[in-house]
Amino acid sequence: MAIKVISPGLATTVQDLGRPGYYHLGIPISGGMDRYALRVANMLVGNDEDAAVLEAVFMGPELEFTADATVAVTGADLPPKVDGEARESWSSFEIKAGQVLSFDYLKSGARAYIAISGGIDVPIVLGSRSTYALGALGGFEGRALGKDDELKLLSETLGAGSGRTVAPELRRLPGNPAELRALPGLYWHWITEDSGTNFFSDTWKVAPEADRIGYRFKGGQHIQFNERERPFGAGSDPSNIVDGCYPYGSIQVPGGTEPIVLHRDAVSGGGYAMIGTVISADMDLIGQLQPHSETRFVKVDMEEALAARHDRRALLDKVRASLA
Amino acid sequence: MKTRYTFGGDEHVFVEVDEEMSLEAFFKSLSMTNGVRDKNIKGVTEICPANASFQIKFDPDVISPNEMLAELKKIEATAEHADHTIETRIVEVPVFYKDPWTHETLMRFRERHQDPNGTDLDYAAKINGFDNADEFIKAHHSAPWFVSMVGFVAGLPFLYQMVDRARQLEVPKYLRPRTDTPKLTVGYGGCFSCIYSVRGAGGYQMFGVTPMPIYDPKQEISYLKDFMVFFKPGDIVKFAPIDRATHDKIAAEVEAGSYQPRVKTVTFSLDDFNNDIDAYNQKLEEVLYGD
Numbered sequence: 001m002a003i004k005v006i007s008p009g010l011a012t013t014v015q016d017l018g019r020p021g022y023y024h025l026g027i028p029i030s031g032g033m034d035r036y037a038l039r040v041a042n043m044l045v046g047n048d049e050d051a052a053v054l055e056a057v058f059m060g061p062e063l064e065f066t067a068d069a070t071v072a073v074t075g076a077d078l079p080p081k082v083d084g085e086a087r088e089s090w091s092s093f094e095i096k097a098g099q100v101l102s103f104d105y106l107k108s109g110a111r112a113y114i115a116i117s118g119g120i121d122v123p124i125v126l127g128s129r130s131t132y133a134l135g136a137l138g139g140f141e142g143r144a145l146g147k148d149d150e151l152k153l154l155s156e157t158l159g160a161g162s163g164r165t166v167a168p169e170l171r172r173l174p175g176n177p178a179e180l181r182a183l184p185g186l187y188w189h190w191i192t193e194d195s196g197t198n199f200f201s202d203t204w205k206v207a208p209e210a211d212r213i214g215y216r217f218k219g220g221q222h223i224q225f226n227e228r229e230r231p232f233g234a235g236s237d238p239s240n241i242v243d244g245c246y247p248y249g250s251i252q253v254p255g256g257t258e259p260i261v262l263h264r265d266a267v268s269g270g271g272y273a274m275i276g277t278v279i280s281a282d283m284d285l286i287g288q289l290q291p292h293s294e295t296r297f298v299k300v301d302m303e304e305a306l307a308a309r310h311d312r313r314a315l316l317d318k319v320r321a322s323l324a
Numbered sequence: 325m326k327t328r329y330t331f332g333g334d335e336h337v338f339v340e341v342d343e344e345m346s347l348e349a350f351f352k353s354l355s356m357t358n359g360v361r362d363k364n365i366k367g368v369t370e371i372c373p374a375n376a377s378f379q380i381k382f383d384p385d386v387i388s389p390n391e392m393l394a395e396l397k398k399i400e401a402t403a404e405h406a407d408h409t410i411e412t413r414i415v416e417v418p419v420f421y422k423d424p425w426t427h428e429t430l431m432r433f434r435e436r437h438q439d440p441n442g443t444d445l446d447y448a449a450k451i452n453g454f455d456n457a458d459e460f461i462k463a464h465h466s467a468p469w470f471v472s473m474v475g476f477v478a479g480l481p482f483l484y485q486m487v488d489r490a491r492q493l494e495v496p497k498y499l500r501p502r503t504d505t506p507k508l509t510v511g512y513g514g515c516f517s518c519i520y521s522v523r524g525a526g527g528y529q530m531f532g533v534t535p536m537p538i539y540d541p542k543q544e545i546s547y548l549k550d551f552m553v554f555f556k557p558g559d560i561v562k563f564a565p566i567d568r569a570t571h572d573k574i575a576a577e578v579e580a581g582s583y584q585p586r587v588k589t590v591t592f593s594l595d596d597f598n599n600d601i602d603a604y605n606q607k608l609e610e611v612l613y614g615d
Contacts, residue, residue, distance in 0.1 A: 023381065024372040025553045026475035026521075125541075135478035135522065137541040137552075185330045186338055232489070233345030233375070233515040236496050242345045243473060243482055243516065245372045245379035247332025268475035269374055271497070271514065277333030280384075302389055305334040309384065 002067045003116070003151040006100065009061035013212075014120050014139040014151075017050040018264065019128035026268045029248065030130035030138065033212060033264055033287025034111055036172050037075035039316060041115035043323050044072035044092040046160025051119030052129035054145075056112045058290070060103025061145060065095050067156045070117040072164075074171070076109025076288060091165040094158070109173055109288040117159025121152040132265060134213065160323075170319050172312075174285040177203060177294035180261075180278050183305050186250060187241060187273035195223040199259075199275065199297060206293045207258060212265040215286055216258050217295060223256040223275070235271055243271040249278035251297075261286060281308035325349060327400055329393055334384050337392055340377040345484065345515055348408075349376035350472045351594050354558055355406045359399040367392070373557045375472040375482060375516070408594030414468070414560040414612045416586040417519070420571040421445070421461045421532035425506045430530050436500040444529040448495045448512065463493060464531065465563040467605050469517060471555050479521040479539030479553040483561055488601060501527035508533050510563070535566075535574040536585055546581045554585075560592065562612055588612050 015038065018031025032038035032055055039049040054061070060078050072092045073080045080087045081102050087093045089112075095101055103112070122129050122140050131139025140149060188196065202220035209216040225238035234240045239255055245268060246252065251259050252272040261278055263286060278286065279300060289295065300308070325348065328340040339356070342349035357373040360380060367386030372379045382392050422445065434440045439447040449460035469483035476482075485492060497513040502525060505511070509520045511528030518528055521539035537545050538554040548554060566574070577583035590611045597604045 020369045020381075023370045024474065025556070026478045026480055027553070132478075134524070135539070135541055137478065142541060183331060183333050186332055188330075231344035233494075234343075235514045240514070242343070242376045243476075243514070244340070244374045244377040245338065245475065247336035247338065247379065247381075249333050250336075267477060268372065269473060270476055274332070277331075277336065279333050280335050302331060302334065306384060306389075309334055313385075 001150045002065065002069070002153040002156060004064040004066065005145050005147060005149040005151070006062040006064055008145040008147055008149070009056045010059040011144045012054050012056045012061045013131040013133065013144050014052050014122050015055045015130045016052040016128055018130050019126050019132070019138065022126055023268050027126065027135060027137065028132060028264065028266045028268060030132045030264050031128065032113060034075050034113065034284040036284045036312065036316065037113045040090070040166055040319055041072045041074040041113040043319060044074070044090070044160070044164050044166065045070045045115045045117040047115055047117065047119050051115065052122065053116070053120065054114040056103070056114060057110060058106055060112060062100060062102040064100050065097055067097050067153070068158060069095055069153070069156070070159045070161055071095050071101060072115050074113045076112045077107040078109070078112040079104040079107065088165065090171055092160060092162050094162040110290050111287050116153060118153035118155040118157045121154045134265060164323055166319055167322065170315060170322065172284065172315065174288050177296050178285060178289055179296050179298050180282050180285060181298045181300045181305065181308060182251060182276045182278050183300055183302060184276040186247070186276065188275045190225050190273050191275055192224045192226055195221070199223060200299045204259070204295045204297070206289045206291050206295060208291045210289065210291055212263055213267060214260045214262040215289065216260045218258045220259070223253045225256060225273070239273050240271050241273050243269055245269045246274065247277050249280070249283055250274040251276050251278065263287070279305040279308055281305070281312040329396065331389060332379065334389065335381055337380045337382070337389070337396060338377065339379070339396060342376045345376050347470065347484070347486070347594060350470065350484065351408045352403055353378045354410070355403045355408070356396070356399055359403055360396070363395070363399065365395055372475070373473065374475070375484065410558055410592050412558045412560060412590060412592055414562065414588050414590045414608055416562050416564050416612060417534050417536060418566045418570065418574060419465065419510050419532045419534050419563045420566050420568065422457070423533045423571070425533055426509050426530035429502070429504055429506055432504070433498070433502045436498050436502060438496065438499060445531055448493070448529055448531070451495065452493050460493070461531070461565065463491070464517070465565050468608055469561045469563070471557055471559040471561060472516070474553070474555050474557055477522055477524065478541070479555065481519055481538070481555040481559070481561075483517040484515065485517070486597070486601070486605060495529050497527040498529070501525055505530065506533060508535070508537065510534060535571045535578060536583070537578060545578060546583065547585060560590065560608060562609065586612065
């Protein structure tokens with residue numbers, strides 16, 4: 001035992017870079033929603049970038065350490081404290097056996113990544129330590145942390161030690177309004193031209209139903225479907241398709257009303273038409289959106305999507321170089 | 325039936341084999357996904373067959389989207405000539421139709437249903453032209469089903485009945501999805517049956533429950549020790565009606581670790597099936613129940 005949970009926060013889960021390879025059985029990739037912040041947190045404490053960390057949403061946990069360790073908190077601005085004393089985010093700091101890590105109120109963003117030197121030790125299930133709560137799989141007993149849970153570390157080490165920090169320009173967070181770049185496609189041709197235009201020009205707001213499975217958006221204009229004959233087996237609503245697979249980041253519009261963007265714990269398929277997909281480079285940003293955040297979808301083509309992917313990777317390379 | 329290729333962002337290709345559901349579309353999807361698996365294409369990270377479509381997830385740093393597309397089109401050309409024969413399993417799934425648990429749940433969500441004064445089964449029977457629910461139940465279990473997709477949540481099979489289009493049952497989903505569905509509910513939406521692997525939200529009509537678990541993340545159930553998910557696309561399922569006493573007996577056997585689902589291996593040929601559907605289904609049953 002190295003960490004005792006005094007209070008768990010709202011929904012704090014163990015996450016790494018995920019569990020690819022089982023989506024065809026309905027088991028999603030899971031892992032940190034903001035993978036950029038997760039990787040950087042691990043770099044700061046000297047872990048492998050894919051080590052398991054804690055993902056805390058909206059509210060931080062309170063953790064008592066029973067061994068000395070190095071900690072870094074990245075992602076949302078959820079200010080860390082050691083025995084009540086403030087510490088910097090996006091920086092590594094030391095915590096001694098017997099001390100308590102806690103957090104101030106959330107200032108911006110939605111999810112903080114808490115990396116601890118050595119990495120969280122939970123069983124590897126289907127290749128990953130990530131939690132998939134809907135399937136009661138992986139992580140700490142397949143669920144979010146609870147009071148009095150006891151976490152182990154893979155090794156008791158001080159890792160890279162305290163005092164390392166990442167420059168503000170290398171931290172990546174959504175703007176206000178957030179801009180999510182998306183590639184139209186999938187069943188895009190099922191909606192009217194006007195609705196397609198409106199989707200990208202309207203300002204949307206994150207709805208209260210926003211979690212690891214998906215983010216719902218509201219406030220934009222109703223999306224109209226072209227009139228056409230219903231395909232056999234699809235169902236009676238104009239937004240119904242013959243149940244198919246859902247890409248990560250795909251944007252479905254049940255009934256044409258509130259778009260849902262699926263995230264790391266996605267339902268793997270279903271019967272609602274998807275009109276496009278948020279590009280891989282911007283998936284991290286969704287994990288940092290609070291309910292009511294203003295959001296715009298920005299239309300891109302494949303070339304721009306790949307350029308954005310390249311830019312994100314180049315930024316991570318800069319972080320690596322700055323900490324080397 | 326015309327194949328449509330479309331990108332889901334920079335990491336997925338979504339391939340719609342047909343807009344509408346048919347066994348032909350399902351077989352082509354299955355055959356193409358098998359082709360992708362056999363070819364071991366570098367950069368492919370997920371191969372997901374669905375009912376009449378499939379999806380490939382790939383790493384665009386390893387294979388460019390256009391190269392990925394070209395590979396799939398080559399595989400499609402080969403799949404056109406594939407004989408529609410698969411080696412698969414046929415599985416008996418016992419179903420307690422008209423059970424008290426789905427009944428209790430469907431009564432709680434009546435205001436979200438097309439027919440607030442009836443039950444899901446009565447409604448399904450009526451709109452499919454049956455005299456009563458028992459006639460509908462008979463149609464539901466008299467012909468076998470293909471597992472045409474596994475997904476939505478962990479281990480949930482979508483099933484398509486092995487009958488001609490004229491005899492396909494069709495039932496709409498709930499007007500608004502429920503927030504609760506009992507675990508192991510046998511449901512129906514559009515032209516698909518499903519078995520809810522876990523308790524949770526759902527929009528399919530509810531007809532009964534099976535006592536046979538199909539997902540076990542703890543891998544404690546005797547027949548799920550090797551792998552936590554029971555079904556895979558291409559499995560054939562025969563629903564067998566059971567009563568309350570049999571339901572409870574099987575549930576107790578599952579608990580005791582002594583229950584073994586009835587499973588046989590079988591070769592399925594789509595061409596032979598299409599030549600005489602009823603006779604072919606009869607033969608499949610003989611494989612399942614012959615010892």
